[in-house]
Amino acid sequence: MTIGLILATAxxxxxxxxxxxxxxxxxxxxxxxxxxxxxxxxxxxxxxxATEWEWKSTFTVASEQVHLRLDGLSSIFLxxxxxxxxxxxxxxWEYWSIQKHPLSAKWGRFFWSLLSxxxxxxxxxxxxxxxxISWELFALSAYFLITLQPQKKEVRNAGWLxxxxxxxxxxxxxxxxxxxxxxTGCWDLGPMxxxxxxxxxxxxxxxxxxxxxxxxxxxxxxPSAHANAPSHVSALMSGVAIKMGIYGIVRFSxxxxxxxxxxxxxxxxxxxSAVLGVVFALGQHDLKxxxxxxxxxxxxxxxxxxxxxxxxxxxxxxxxxxFAMAGALLHIWNHGMFKSLLFLGAGxxxxxxxxxxxxxxxxxxxxxxxxxxxxxxxxxxxAGLPPLNGFxxxxxxxxGMFSSVIQPSSALxxxxxSIILLALTGALxxxxxxxxxxxVFLGAPRTPAASHAHECGLWMRIxxxxxAGGCVLxxxxxxxxxxxxxxxxxxxxxxxxxxxxxAALKLLSLSHILLTLAATAGFLLLSRRARQKGIxxxxxxxxxxxxxxxxxxxxxxxxxxxxxxxxxxILRIKRHEKLPCGIFPQQAHLDKHTPETVLEKxxxxxxxxxxxxxxxxxxxxxxxxxxxxxxxxxxxxxxACMTICWS
Amino acid sequence: MQILHFLSLVFELLIxxxxxxxxxxxxxxxxxxxxxxxxxxxxxxxxxxxYDLAKLWKRGVVLSDLASPGxxxxxxxxxxxILAAALLIPLGPVNSLMSFSGDxxxxxxxxxxxxxxxxxxxxxxxxAFEGMGTAREVSFAILTETALITAVLxxxxxxxxxxxxxxxxxxxxxGTLLLISGLFAALLAESCRVxxxxxxxxxxxxMIHEAMILDHSGPLLAASLHGAxxxxxxFSVLLVKIVLPLGELSGIESTVYLIAGIVLVCIAVGLVExxxxxxxxxxxxxxxxxxFLFCFFALLTAWKGFAx
Numbered sequence: 001m002t003i004g005l006i007l008a009t010a011x012x013x014x015x016x017x018x019x020x021x022x023x024x025x026x027x028x029x030x031x032x033x034x035x036x037x038x039x040x041x042x043x044x045x046x047x048x049x050a051t052e053w054e055w056k057s058t059f060t061v062a063s064e065q066v067h068l069r070l071d072g073l074s075s076i077f078l079x080x081x082x083x084x085x086x087x088x089x090x091x092x093w094e095y096w097s098i099q100k101h102p103l104s105a106k107w108g109r110f111f112w113s114l115l116s117x118x119x120x121x122x123x124x125x126x127x128x129x130x131x132x133i134s135w136e137l138f139a140l141s142a143y144f145l146i147t148l149q150p151q152k153k154e155v156r157n158a159g160w161l162x163x164x165x166x167x168x169x170x171x172x173x174x175x176x177x178x179x180x181x182x183x184t185g186c187w188d189l190g191p192m193x194x195x196x197x198x199x200x201x202x203x204x205x206x207x208x209x210x211x212x213x214x215x216x217x218x219x220x221x222x223p224s225a226h227a228n229a230p231s232h233v234s235a236l237m238s239g240v241a242i243k244m245g246i247y248g249i250v251r252f253s254x255x256x257x258x259x260x261x262x263x264x265x266x267x268x269x270x271x272x273s274a275v276l277g278v279v280f281a282l283g284q285h286d287l288k289x290x291x292x293x294x295x296x297x298x299x300x301x302x303x304x305x306x307x308x309x310x311x312x313x314x315x316x317x318x319x320x321x322x323f324a325m326a327g328a329l330l331h332i333w334n335h336g337m338f339k340s341l342l343f344l345g346a347g348x349x350x351x352x353x354x355x356x357x358x359x360x361x362x363x364x365x366x367x368x369x370x371x372x373x374x375x376x377x378x379x380x381x382x383a384g385l386p387p388l389n390g391f392x393x394x395x396x397x398x399x400g401m402f403s404s405v406i407q408p409s410s411a412l413x414x415x416x417x418s419i420i421l422l423a424l425t426g427a428l429x430x431x432x433x434x435x436x437x438x439x440v441f442l443g444a445p446r447t448p449a450a451s452h453a454h455e456c457g458l459w460m461r462i463x464x465x466x467x468a469g470g471c472v473l474x475x476x477x478x479x480x481x482x483x484x485x486x487x488x489x490x491x492x493x494x495x496x497x498x499x500x501x502x503a504a505l506k507l508l509s510l511s512h513i514l515l516t517l518a519a520t521a522g523f524l525l526l527s528r529r530a531r532q533k534g535i536x537x538x539x540x541x542x543x544x545x546x547x548x549x550x551x552x553x554x555x556x557x558x559x560x561x562x563x564x565x566x567x568x569x570i571l572r573i574k575r576h577e578k579l580p581c582g583i584f585p586q587q588a589h590l591d592k593h594t595p596e597t598v599l600e601k602x603x604x605x606x607x608x609x610x611x612x613x614x615x616x617x618x619x620x621x622x623x624x625x626x627x628x629x630x631x632x633x634x635x636x637x638x639x640a641c642m643t644i645c646w647s
Numbered sequence: 648m649q650i651l652h653f654l655s656l657v658f659e660l661l662i663x664x665x666x667x668x669x670x671x672x673x674x675x676x677x678x679x680x681x682x683x684x685x686x687x688x689x690x691x692x693x694x695x696x697x698y699d700l701a702k703l704w705k706r707g708v709v710l711s712d713l714a715s716p717g718x719x720x721x722x723x724x725x726x727x728x729i730l731a732a733a734l735l736i737p738l739g740p741v742n743s744l745m746s747f748s749g750d751x752x753x754x755x756x757x758x759x760x761x762x763x764x765x766x767x768x769x770x771x772x773x774x775a776f777e778g779m780g781t782a783r784e785v786s787f788a789i790l791t792e793t794a795l796i797t798a799v800l801x802x803x804x805x806x807x808x809x810x811x812x813x814x815x816x817x818x819x820x821x822g823t824l825l826l827i828s829g830l831f832a833a834l835l836a837e838s839c840r841v842x843x844x845x846x847x848x849x850x851x852x853x854m855i856h857e858a859m860i861l862d863h864s865g866p867l868l869a870a871s872l873h874g875a876x877x878x879x880x881x882f883s884v885l886l887v888k889i890v891l892p893l894g895e896l897s898g899i900e901s902t903v904y905l906i907a908g909i910v911l912v913c914i915a916v917g918l919v920e921x922x923x924x925x926x927x928x929x930x931x932x933x934x935x936x937x938x939f940l941f942c943f944f945a946l947l948t949a950w951k952g953f954a955x
Contacts, residue, residue, distance in 0.1 A: 365715045365717065366715070372715075372717075373717075384756065385760040385763055391756055395749055395753070395756075398752050399752075399809070402809050405804055406803055406804075406807045407807070408804070408950075412950070416950075419800055420796055423795075424789060424792070424793050426756070427759070427792040427793070430759055431788075431789060434767065434770070434785050437767060438770030438781065442770045444713050502748065503748075504748040504749050510745065511750075511753065515727070519724045519728070521727075523720045525723070526722060526723045526866055526870060527716075527719045530708040533865060533866065534707040534708070535707070535708045535709075535710055536709045536710070537711075537712040538711065538712065540712070540713055540774045540777075542775060543851050548773075548774070548775075552775045553774070562782060562786040566932070
């Protein structure tokens with residue numbers, strides 16, 4: 001019951017936050033932090049003790065009894081939500097300050113609280129109708145957060161696209177929950193594995209939740225929404241909100257009986273999202289849009305793990321499945337942390353330079369050492385490099401997939417391509433983040449805006465430091481989290497609760513610690529040696545040229561050029577060029593732009609077609625009275641014919 | 648017993664550190680000797696890299712005025728990451744520092760970490776050439792890494808294990824031949840050798856790895872050259888251990904065979920460098936894709952072997 005009390009207190013603080021958000025910003029910050037702190041503590045507590053909390057009250061909302069439930073699986077998501085929800089609010093205190101944005105800061109606070117509350121409700125509600133209501137409120141408050149700056153056209157467009165796509169997804173979910181309620185006879189949700197007739201409903205859920213999760217090719221709303229939202233909102237959206245889609249998929253794949261091919265389909269969807277997400281990221285020139293595409297990639301990796309766990313269930317192999325699922329769940333945490341860290345870092349760049357275009361940045365490390373270091377750490381983590389957290393979760397997923405290779409079974413057919421493509425994704429992500437770090441933070445500033453950058457303040461730095469600390473902690477001591485993960489896995493698939501921690505996990509963590517120590521020692525050795533022998537500063541060697549300018553540096557586009565050329569079949573890069581010609585060429589320029597291929601080549605033509613059809617249909621309703629009279633007469637004749645024929 | 652075990656662990660660590668740190672610079676020497684011998688030249692001394700490293704270690708450092716402290720840190724981490732990857736490989740009679748299921752993946756990702764750090768250091772300088780070199784390095788590495796993970800898959804399938812010490816046991820058959828061809832090509836790419844990269848080139852436009860370390864000097868250059876030599880040794884040891892059944896031999900015999908194998912790999916690298924020109928950059932992806940395909944066919948044969 002203590003869990004219920006703490007949750008109720010947290011909810012009260014969130015409501016208090018909603019009330020305070022308009023007039024008392026400081027009180028809002030406190031109540032938001034307290035609420036999220038309580039939620040974090042509760043969810044970690046539930047995970048540690050492997051308990052499940054359920055509460056069914058007589059109190060009704062929309063003539064349905066309130067039914068709440070917090071188990072291991074929802075705790076994983078709830079802990080992430082409360083972490084990012086708390087830290088993002090602290091970050092916003094400086095980033096979206098009251099002085100700079102008097103009006104939108106107010107609404108930002110309000111919808112932040114509403115969004116957090118609704119997402120927490122989505123995670124805990126165990127009634128289909130209440131789930132839908134919270135889901136819809138969550139989607140709407142996210143819309144208002146994305147469009148905090150509605151005076152900008154691209155923000156309005158992004159918000160509109162988000163709203164439209166999100167509602168298309170909601171529509172599928174309405175269908176899903178309605179059909180579920182119709183077949184089971186009540187709105188209550190819970191394990192219903194014995195009802196094998198429900199298995200086809202899973203496809204509806206996969207589509208509906210997949211839109212929110214941003215699975216390729218349903219990701220069309222994601223890049224522009226994440227890029228145009230204020231950065232703390234992007235962090236919450238990318239770190240947590242899209243995970244709600246994953247939550248839905250995991251939740252119902254655990255509660256509903258699965259169609260036999262579901263695991264395979266999810267693995268394929270996951271791997272396609274992973275590879276194409278990172279490929280599209282490589283083609284971007286906008287820092288935040290690039291990060292948004294990496295969300296597609298990481299959602300793909302998570303989906304791959306979940307899908308593979310489902311394949312393992314089909315084969316009755318607990319060990320593979322538990323590894324893959326634990327890896328996927330850990331990756332949910334990890335992605336939440338490093339992606340939020342990166343978005344907050346990008347926000348700090350945007351805050352100080354006013355631009356997201358990578359080709360306008362460069363050399364920021366000098367003015368922004370903290371942001372640079374933290375962004376670099378986040379980049380290494382997202383590229384899956386040891387000794388950080390991204391590697392640990394990918395390693396667990398790999399381990400699950402390799403198990404099926406080691407003890408050969410038919411799952412090998414899907415495991416082998418997935419392993420190869422996951423490694424490919426890792427290498428592509430590394431290339432992408434080398435590009436980002438190099439172009440944005442290293443080298444020389446390309447514009448005056450970049451050279452006049454300034455470091456962010458403590459309010460913005462502390463959340464980033466906490467997130468970076470989380471990345472390092474999970475990287476160095478992953479064995480601490482095994483118990484938490486496995487209790488979540490057990491609430492997904494009950495019989496897997498006894499999976500022992502792989503002995504390798506402790507050794508992995510030991511090798512990570514040793515690597516960190518050795519790297520520190522190596523750094524100290526080299527820097528001491530360099531200082532002993534004297535360090536001189538000279539111009540960068542440019543093939544003997546003595547007047548290099550910042551414009552001569554490699555740009556983001558040229559850096560990724562080779563790779564984007566390999567993938568030009570899907571990227572469809574547009575080139576705008578004026579080649580130098582003549583003996584004394586005057587002007588020349590080359591500009592490459594990666595369009596939103598799925599949106600522009602598939603969705604928009606379809607939308608155009610629908611509009612065209614509607615335009616034809618609209619002609620029937622042209623407002624002329626005599627035509628309507630004609631319709632009535634035609635209708636009467638038709639009715640008359642029907643009655644005569646049938647009688 | 649605990650103390651004895653601990654002491655033997657420390658002893659083995661010391662031996663492998665000596666091997667990896669002290670013997671690695673010999674390999675480029677052997678390669679260069681072979682190249683000189685084919686070209687009927689005298690060539691640099693066998694221990695030339697040792698002299699170079701000693702000289703560089705004593706020199707001061709010239710840093711680009713755009714470089715941050717991260718330049719030194721990245722160089723150091725890149726060097727240590729290669730060493731850490733190397734320590735995961737068992738060396739004949741000497742066990743690896745640590746051995747667990749999944750260490751093969753750690754090895755691959757440590758190499759990736761090293762690449763990330765080298766690239767970071769290169770981009771610190773804001774030089775167009777270093778940017779160019781880095782772009783090529785990370786692009787080609789995508790194909791190399793795909794080939795390497797396929798090789799790991801093949802070995803895992805053959806040995807039913809994901810522990811390096813168990814995976815590196817050779818099995819006869821055509822699959823092994825395919826695998827070593829693929830891995831040899833990956834070795835050439837990863838250790839910046841002809842036909843992918845030319846370690847001796849003097850034109851910045853045609854460099855990959857050399858372009859990335861244009862602004863390294865003194866002890867930093869020494870660390871990065873030493874790291875490259877260790878990487879060559881690492882891949883040579885991997886290749887030899889896949890082919891030769893060292894585990895079945897006694898300590899001294901296996902050491903002798905291991906050394907002979909490594910020398911053979913170096914000779915092969917030298918011969919390739921002597922008789923092949925560096926490919927045009929457009930052709931390199933084709934070469935690396937071939938490496939991947941070799942590994943992939945090895946995987947298919949291993950799989951087929953299981954099916955039977």
